[in-house]
Every structure is written in structure tokens, then in C-alpha cells.
Amino acid sequence: MNLRPLQSNSCRHGGCTLTGALSATTHVRDAVTVVHGPKGCAHHNFSLLHTTGLDNGELILPEIISTGLAETEIIFGGEEALAGVLTSVARQDPAAVFVLTTCIVDTIGDDVQEVCGRDYGVPIIRVPTAGFLGGTFQDGMNRALCAIAATVPSRRADSAASRAMGPCVNIIGEKNLEFEVEENYAEVCRLLDGLDLRVNVRCIRNCTLQDLSRLGMARLNILRDEELRPVGDFLKERFGTPYVISYPAGLEGTIGFLQSVADGCGVPGEGAIDREEEIQREILAGFQDIAGSEILMESSPGSPEALLVAGELVRRLALKPGAGGIRVPLPISPPVGSAGVRRLLHRWRCTIHA
């Protein structure tokens, strides 16, 4: 595979903007997403989303309609095809219609904005994606989140309705294609529970547009990871909501996360932190059988954050990294919370004892 791991080429492997946007818009369950382009683009993504849904035990089919551009539309323009599909989809009376573009549509120059500006009787939310011409997977996801948030009334956390709800947080930008997405969310909820906080909106996972209308009512936004910073900034500007930059990574990162969330929400965090430190001591005590083992960390394709967490575990368990060690797996994303670290250590133990 010609992955060419040169820094200058890293953006080549950033994935498709359309896929990133779809990973968010298709989780607004009462909306429909129209993909303006050849039907192959829609199929690729439909298949991917369906597969990852099955992996997460969900038998929900993402609502994706393709304008099915073929050679004729590509030569003479696809605007009327888009208008026709939007008219047809509007008859189903969805809560909203997201319109996502593909790279071929941007190349042939369809005036998608003008077509989306017509009156179809339902809200049309255009998300400017254009496959690789629009950037990366993450760009597409960020744009979709911002486009959706821009349609939400700018109620704030200090409103009367919000005060009545009690202290709560939003989860922003969960990785819906991630195999462990629900386990990671559950871990974050466990930590929030320790701070007597609850989740207001999962933006965006298995929700409705009505759910998203509460977006501005949380005290704090928790971003899934740092790449969502533009979304965090956008939400801060629109709703005045501060954010923490990512899910908790590693043991020390989990303690830091608890402190940041407590500070951000203005609630005491000491008790939760003490309890979590005790949990972490118990976790490490349960893996003393592999303490001091010689290991070799897989070089690909872990993120720098995952490497940092691995380094922390090496230190805490006095593991000995070296070329002659046993190769242990490194996750692409860092393990989330203390529970994520525990699961990673189980995998390491299996490898070390294999």
C-alpha cells in the first residue's frame, strides 16, 4: 500500500470530507441527508455507516439519498437533479434535510447554494463538503457540526430554562465510526456522575433536531478530541459555552479531566478525584503480574496521545521497552478514562503471556 508516511503527504490520507460530515448528519435521526453526486459516493458511505452501526449493535439504516449523478448530469449540470430530489424528499416531511456535496459537484460548478435557497417547505441545511476538495474527514465533521449548531437558537446556560435543568454538559463530536464509541461515552458518563453532572446533548449521536435545540443550555462542552477545537470555538462564540479540549486520556489525564470539568462547571471535584485515584491504584495493582516485562510498542499507527499514555503505563508498571521486547498493541486513539486503560492493559497482558 502506497501510504508514503512523509509529513508533507499526511493530508493525503485525511479521508473524505463527505464521510466526515455524514458521520454526523446521519445521526440526526429525524432528518434526511442528500448526497449530491454519483450514487457510488453515497453507497460507499452508506455501507461504511451501516457496517459501523452493526459493530455497535445498531440496526439503524442511515437516511441517505443520492442525487445519482450520471454522465448526462455531469456534462449538463446537476442542479435540477438536486432540486428534484429535494422536492421529493421534502414530501416525506423530515425535520430537516442536510445537503452534502461531493468533489465532482464542486468541480462541475453546480450552484448548490442557489438550489438549496429555494422553498421546499422544510429546513434545508447545506453543509459545504466536497470530498477531498473540501479538506479531510475531520474538516467535514467539523463543518457539519457547525452547520447544525448554527441553526439552533442561541439560548445560553444562564437562561431560566437552563437553570431549571441543573448543571449539565454537552458531548461534542463523538467519533461515530469508532468501534468503542459507546464504551467511551459510558466511561465519560461514569466520571461525570462522580461530579453530579449529567449529559445534556450528545452532539451528534442518535439524537433529533429537538434534542439539539438544547445545545446552548449546558455549562460546558466536552470535545471528543483536540481536532474539534474549531467546533468548540464556534459553540463558545454562539452560546458562550466554554469547553474542555478532549475526552480523558490515560490515568493522569483522567484526573486532569475531572479537575477541568469541575472547574468549568463550577462544582467541587476533590471527592471525585480522590475516588478515581483509588480506582486507578486498584487497576494498577491488578496488573502487577506484568510489571517489569520487556515490551515493544507497535509503531503504527498510534497517535502521539496514545504514545503518551503508553509511556505513562511503562512508567507506572516499570515496563521495559526495547527492541527485544514483546510487541504490545497501541490503539489509534488513546484509551479513554481509567476503564480504557484497564482494557488496554488486559490486551497487553494477553500478548505478554501468549
Place this chain on the structure above:
Amino acid sequence: MPECDKPIWPCAMTGAAACLAGFEGITVVIHGSSGCYYYPTTFLHAPLEGTFILENEVIFGSDERIREVIDGLEGTSNRIAIITTCIPALLGEDIPSMLASQDVLLVDSPGFSGDAEAGYRKALECLTPSVNPETPGINIDGACLFDPFYRGNVREIRRLLAMAAVPVGTVFCADRADNVSDAALHTIGTNGDFRSGVGEYLGGTLGFDEIVRTFEIIGRKFEDSDIDPVIREAEGEEERVMAACDKFLRRSDPPTVAIFSGCSYALFAARTLKNYLDAEILCIGTRNEPDAVVSPAGTGFPVVHAPGMNRVKSLIDTYRPDLVLGSSFEQSVSRGRGFYGLIPPIRGRVQLAPHTIAGISGSLSFIEDLLNECRDRKKNHPQKLF
């Protein structure tokens, strides 16, 4: 209007990649973005290469990038095949001129040009397959990397040809690349939706009737062949199938069935279920457009084109079959009905061994799996008819 709800069949680019990546000795390069590259890579489980083009290459031309990728592939003795995706095809760059000094195969098969079958055919045409009268034996065609049965099918047809003392010519498309231009004069099929069109077609191998018919033709064409062991095995195994189905029918009503697949497998499934279980075929929704080669005309089965998910769901909701044959997509909207995976994707279970649907073993597996599915359903849903 070209609108398509939740399209459930891959595009021409993926079909072209499935064809070429099946040949050992060809390195397939997807000329396009990373988004277009990742799908066929994960779908085909094949080692594809990519140009991963970016916006500046769309604006200023991609020749430098193509050269960079091809240069990076030097050192393998493989022939390089470049498949264009939508954007490079639209740009109309003169890629053959760019690569005039190199033996590179260019397949212009963008996604918007059609479905997987169209891309597969286009790619095979570009390989300019030809027969060699000196090549002994019979070619096998219909092998396509994303067909969940292709490995098992090829293995089974090799077994049957060996029983008949007939050598195997070229396997389209799962063989060494140099065998493409050295094919035998005659061909038999597995999945008829991916016919090679190479050599004289002697017949298919889906179902006992086709197997017997095809091997009788082989017997007449090849004087040195000995088809008796194949015919004996087919007849003996068919009797076992008939006995098992008869036993099932003593206590159960025939199932009502909806089938979703390519034309070739769909018609095989319908024919088999009708013949041995007297099943009622409520509808057949085909992924591909029926063509002159694989046509439902005259079969008496109700066939419609169903390339999108809403169409599939509507058919299942309308007919409410006992059994659904299709992919994970169909399974998702089958609401607990009996299910058999006939077409990709088949997700949610581990599949390592090569399963077959062609040949004698294929028919046995097919009936065996369906009977077991029906029995399990009856245990779990005793109020149902079967």
C-alpha cells in the same frame, strides 16, 4: 430523475478494482482521493495502491503525482494498472501520453459511469484477454473479489474439473496475469453476473441441473474427459437434497421467500427453492439490471430492479416473506425473518472458510443452510407456517 435512496451496490470504479486486483502480477492504483481509495480497499480486502490526489493536483494536473506513485512502485515486476475515479476522469488528462514510456494499463472507469459490473467488464476488456488454441482445458469465469463465494466457487469447480480429468485454463478474475492472454478455448461459469466473454461458453455450474448439463457438454467436447464421476456425484447428492427437503415438508409448509441479489445468484436461489422446497418466490429484487445473458425472462419469477434500500424495504414490508435472501442491508430491515447471506456485504459474523454456492458442494451448502435456518425459525417462532 436519477434519485437513488441509500444506494446498496458499488460503483464502476470498485468493480474495475475487483477485476484487476484478482490477478497476481498486477498492481492496482486507484487514481483519486483517499476517500475513493479506502472503500474498495476495505471492501475487497486487497492490497491496492492510491494516488491520494489533493486539490492542487486537480487544478494544476496530476501527472507529477502519478509519476511519483508509479516510481515508488518500481522494483516489483508487476504490471501497473491505474483506475481513474470520477474527478480525474472528468479532468480529461491525457494519462496515456504521460505514461507513454511505461507499460501501464489505464482503465477509465469512474464511479459515475455505472455499477460494479460495468467497471468489471471494462477492466477485463482493457486486459485484452485472448484464447490460445494450445492451452489445454477449460477456463472458469465469474470470480469477483467481493463475491463472498468466489474463493469457494473456484475451489469447487477446480475439484469437479479434476474429477472429470479436464485441466483448468484461466480463472477470470483470480489467476496469474499472464494467463489472461493465454486462455483456453472453452469456459464454464460460476457467477453469471461477472462473465468474462472469453472463449466458447459451455454453461454454468449453479444448481444440479446446470452442472449436469454443462458437464455433459464437456463430455462431448473433450474426448479425453471422464465426466461420469461428476454426474454420479451430482445425481447422488441431489437425491440426498431431495430426501432432506421432503423430510422438512412432512412437518412444515414451504417457506415464502424474497430474494435480493445479482441476477445470476437470485435466479439460482429461486429455482432451487422452488424445485426442492416448493417455496413461493414472492419477489426477486436484483442489484444489477438483467441483461441478455442472465435474464429472468421466461422463468416465471417476479423480478424487479432494486438498487436502493427503500425499494428493498418496501418489497419486504409488502410481501412479508418467511425467508429473506440478501445482504446485511436486507437483514437490517427483515425484522427477525429467516435470513441467508447471498450477496455482499455480509456483516456481523466471522467468515473465514471459503464458502461455495457453485458446483455440487455449493448446492448442498445452500440447501443445508436454508433448511437449518427454517428449522431454527420454526423452533423460535412455532406459530409461523414453517
